[in-house]
Amino acid sequence: MAGQYGGQPVVIIDPSKEHTTGKDALSVNIASAQAVAKIVRSTLGPKGMDKMLVNIMGDITLTNDGATILEEMDIEHPTAKMVVEIAKTQEKTAGDGTTSAVVMAGALLEKAQEMMIQGIHPTIIIKGFGMATEKALQVLEEYAIPVKKDDREMLEKIALTSITGKASEMSSAHLAKICVDAVYAIENEGQVNVDDDIVITKEIGGTIDDTKLINGIAIRKEALHLEMPHRIENAKIALIDTELTFSKTATKSKLHVDRAEQLFEFKEQEKTNFRKVVQMIIDTGANVVFCSKNMDDYALHFFKEAGVYATRRVKDEDMEALSYSTGAALVRNVHDISSEDLGFAELVEQEDLHEEKTYIKGFKHSRTMTILIKGGSEHVTDNVERVFDDALHVVKSVFEDEMIVAGGGASEIEVAQKLRAYASTIGGREQMAINAFASAVEEIPRAIADNCGFDTIDTLLNLRAKHDTVKYGGLNVETAEVDNMLEKGVVDPLRVKTQAIKSAAEVAVMILRVDDMLRAREQAMMDVAPEHNIHNYDMSGMM
Numbered sequence: 146m147a148g149q150y151g152g153q154p155v156v157i158i159d160p161s162k163e164h165t166t167g168k169d170a171l172s173v174n175i176a177s178a179q180a181v182a183k184i185v186r187s188t189l190g191p192k193g194m195d196k197m198l199v200n201i202m203g204d205i206t207l208t209n210d211g212a213t214i215l216e217e218m219d220i221e222h223p224t225a226k227m228v229v230e231i232a233k234t235q236e237k238t239a240g241d242g243t244t245s246a247v248v249m250a251g252a253l254l255e256k257a258q259e260m261m262i263q264g265i266h267p268t269i270i271i272k273g274f275g276m277a278t279e280k281a282l283q284v285l286e287e288y289a290i291p292v293k294k295d296d297r298e299m300l301e302k303i304a305l306t307s308i309t310g311k312a313s314e315m316s317s318a319h320l321a322k323i324c325v326d327a328v329y330a331i332e333n334e335g336q337v338n339v340d341d342d343i344v345i346t347k348e349i350g351g352t353i354d355d356t357k358l359i360n361g362i363a364i365r366k367e368a369l370h371l372e373m374p375h376r377i378e379n380a381k382i383a384l385i386d387t388e389l390t391f392s393k394t395a396t397k398s399k400l401h402v403d404r405a406e407q408l409f410e411f412k413e414q415e416k417t418n419f420r421k422v423v424q425m426i427i428d429t430g431a432n433v434v435f436c437s438k439n440m441d442d443y444a445l446h447f448f449k450e451a452g453v454y455a456t457r458r459v460k461d462e463d464m465e466a467l468s469y470s471t472g473a474a475l476v477r478n479v480h481d482i483s484s485e486d487l488g489f490a491e492l493v494e495q496e497d498l499h500e501e502k503t504y505i506k507g508f509k510h511s512r513t514m515t516i517l518i519k520g521g522s523e524h525v526t527d528n529v530e531r532v533f534d535d536a537l538h539v540v541k542s543v544f545e546d547e548m549i550v551a552g553g554g555a556s557e558i559e560v561a562q563k564l565r566a567y568a569s570t571i572g573g574r575e576q577m578a579i580n581a582f583a584s585a586v587e588e589i590p591r592a593i594a595d596n597c598g599f600d601t602i603d604t605l606l607n608l609r610a611k612h613d614t615v616k617y618g619g620l621n622v623e624t625a626e627v628d629n630m631l632e633k634g635v636v637d638p639l640r641v642k643t644q645a646i647k648s649a650a651e652v653a654v655m656i657l658r659v660d661d662m663l664r665a666r667e668q669a670m671m672d673v674a675p676e677h678n679i680h681n682y683d684m685s686g687m688m
Contacts (some may be wrong), residue, residue, distance in 0.1 A: 171267070174224040174656050175254045181220070181228045182251025185211045185244045190593035191310035191622050193244075207524050209311060210531045211244030212236040224656055231652040235644055240538020241307055242641040245589055249649035252588035256581035257657055265574050267657045273578020274657075276571070277564055278650040280579075281586065282643055284563040288556060289548040289639045290631070294335070300325045302634040303543050306552055307536040311528070316353040320529070323358050323516060324536045328544055330358070331512045337544050339537040344466045344515045347526040355519035356529065361506030362470060363515045364463045366456040367495055368503075369440070370449045374432075377454050380493040380505070383431035383486065384464055386475040388438040389423065389457075422479055423447040429484045433493045435459045435467060437475075454493060456503065467505065470513040539638050548639035551630035553619025554590025556642050558612050561587045586646070590620055599625045 187194045188209035198206040198217045206217055215229045228250060232243040257270050292299045304321035331342040344362055368375055423444050426434060433454045440457035448455040459467075468475055473488025491507025516533060520526040543549055550556040564583035568576045587605060594604035597620075604620060611618050611627040619630035630636065 171261070171657070171660060172258070174659055175258050177222040177224040178228050178254050178652070178656055179251045181215070181225045182247050184218070185214055186248050186251075186592050187596060188214065189244050189248060189589070190596045192593075192597045193310055194596065205524065206527070208528060208531060210535065211247060213531055215243070215247070224659075227655060228652055231648045235648045239542060239638065239641040239644040241535045241638075242645040245641075246645040246648040248588055248592055249585055249645060250652045252585035253582065253649055253653040254656060256585050257578075257653065260577060260581060265577065267660075269574050270578045270581075271654050271657055273575035274582055274650055274654060276575060277567075277579045277582035278646060280564060280567050281560045281582070281646050284560050285550060285556060285639060285643055285646070288559050289550050290636075292543060292547055292549055294332075294544055294547065297325060297329075299549070299636070300328070300540055300543060302636055303549065303638060304536045304540050306635050306637060307539045308532050311532045311535070316356075319354055320356065320532060321536065323356065324533065324540050326358050327514050327516060327537065328540050330360070330514050332544070333512065335545065337541040339541050341469055342511055342513050343537060344463075344513060345518065345530055345533055346515060347518045347520070347523075347530060349520065349523060349526065351519035351521075353518075353520055353525065353529060357517050357519075359504070359515040359517055361490075361492075361504055361508075361515065362463070362466055362513055363502055363504050363517060364459060364467075365501055366435075366459055366503050367498075367501045368454055369445050369456055371498070373449050373454050374452055375454070375495040375498060377432050377493045378491065380433045380454075380490045381429075381431050382433045382435065382467065382471050382473050382488040382490060382493070382505075383426055383429065383482065384468055384471075384473045384475050384488065385426070385434060385436040385479065386438070386464065386477045387479065389436055389440040389444040389479070419443055420447055425479055425482055427451045427453060429482055429487055431487055433490075435464065437461060437464050466513065470508045470511045471505070472508075472510055539641060542638035542640040546638065546640055549636045550639050550642055551617035551619055552635040552637045553621070553628075553630045553633070554593055554608060555612075555617050555619035555630050556637070557586050557589045558608050558618075559616075560646075562609065562612060582650075585649075593620055593622065594625075597622045597625070 184196075188196065188211060193209045195207055195209045196214050198208075198214065200206075200217070206213065208214065212232060212235075215232050218229075220226055220229055228247055231250065232247050235243045235246045253274065257267070257274075260270055261267065301318075301321045301324075304324040305317055308317045308320055327343050328337050328339070331337060331339070346363060346365070348365070419441070420443070424447070427447070431453065434448060434456075436455070436457045437459050438457070440455065445455060464475060467473060467488065471488025471490050474486040476482045476486050489509055490505045492504070494504050494506075495502070496504060518526045518529045518533070520529060561583040564579055564586070568579035568583070571579060590608055591601045591605055594601045599620075604625060607627055608618065608620060615627060615629055617629050617631045618627040619633075619635060621628045621633070
């Protein structure tokens, strides 16, 4: 960008940067956000399609979970990244509804662009969207239905609604029951911490119906020696996050030996020194040792002699779960270990000596449970894991808020109709923005109908017409009829719906406020003569 001063050009902005202004900048930003919405739109609803994502290593992810799709996509455009960030916020706050938020944001921007073509300034649109958001949240609060924490049947319906379309239909009820069981098990004074108190582990083999909830933590490890104790009550647990092996010096050294006895004495001294290191752990009172790295056979021998249960190469995520649940510290320097670093569990047990699995149960400061996912392949277990992530969070939302809304597009139709009635009471061009917001909210039932193969116009008109007589009327995805979603058990947490509207409105407003975009172009690497290329250097002489 340059100007004129005294007849001379004045460069203000680096010409190597890409500069877009005014309507061009707004159009590009809106188009990029709509592109993201278009990608995930076909996954919405119980009949939504799946996406196959293949990374540069050839690993395949097969899912229709909006949050996973957006996370795995390699998005470069800055505006599209803003949409992805809003989706992450939706996932973190409500646990589900990311696809709805993104689709709604795309619809809001499409309506905004249509209004700008008609000559309405973005500031007016932003004001109207703000008024519509406030009203929509109020409508949802009034439309919501209170539920009780002990209403197990309703909580299972909530989980089932989240699971439907994401996992095997035959196993949905089983998975929903596990979700509710898990939430009840970890509940503490009305609060539920599903991120820390529920550990999800996967095993290839069996079917989804073999998935089960385990009291405590289950890790795929076994005692490293048959003579070690396989059941320890009142376990004092040490978590060693370093190798328990002979130390090797960083520099070369020579050992001059005159007699065979000297070599034997040296070996014995080395063994004694190493035993002192292991003894430091035993002296703390630890009777269970989990090591995340390698462990020498000498260490195993010493632990066996002391009656300590020990295992090695425990996964980092299992070590973190054990640390959180037992209160044990991750020890990275064995010389600094003390009894204060130990954790506690009522029981550490390897129930079946032929099964590679250790159970840790009974914690003082947590109620940790493990969901063991079984499936015929890695793709199946990975997909079920994503299903549990969503379903557990929506059950948590209802458990804490005790509020639900009818699903199947019923709540969106309610919001849209109330917004249109509200818009008629507003003067000025903001009225158009509120009506546009109402139409954008209806994009959710429209997309659900489209993904079911139904006629979207007829479906939407039918939902609008029957909503006054069937208050909780939503789309039956099997028959295309309008049914009472409460009676059908199709319900969603209030938190998911309110957060989706907030997220969609926030990202739409952020994008509409941008009228100038300055973007640095990627710089190509400077050409280098072949003889100076780093790959052609012989590094052997530098070692």
